[in-house]
Amino acid sequence: MITESDSLKKQKHIIDFFEQLMAENVNTSNTLASSNSGLRKVDTGYVFDLSSLHQAILLLKDIPYKAFKNAIYAGKLNIALADKGLVVELYEPEAKSGGGKVDSNLYHLKKLL
Secondary structure, eight states, rough: OHHHHHHHHHHHHHHHHHHHHHHHHHHHHEEETTSOOOOOOOTTTEEHHHHHHHHHHHHTSSOOOOHHHHHHHHHTHHHHTTHHHEEEEEOTTTTTOOOTTTOOOOEEEEEEE
């Protein structure tokens, strides 16, 4: 069973990962460049689906997929990200949304304006 404390710890790993991406941390960037995680850099940040994000985070921290999803949805990810000047939103410029399916939607990590 995943506890709230476990979920918050995993959420912190996700937030730390997002901060490293947006700060263009060399180690994180090099790790992603040498992988097939599926995270895509765009002018305004990063685009990903949940599976791609999970694969990228697995390169740095072992988090089972179920615990990863729980950390994202059970917590208040965007509230915590806002404190860091970041936000995750649905990404739909190419009209390739997952049709409302959480696992196949594309998401966009970007700086708050």
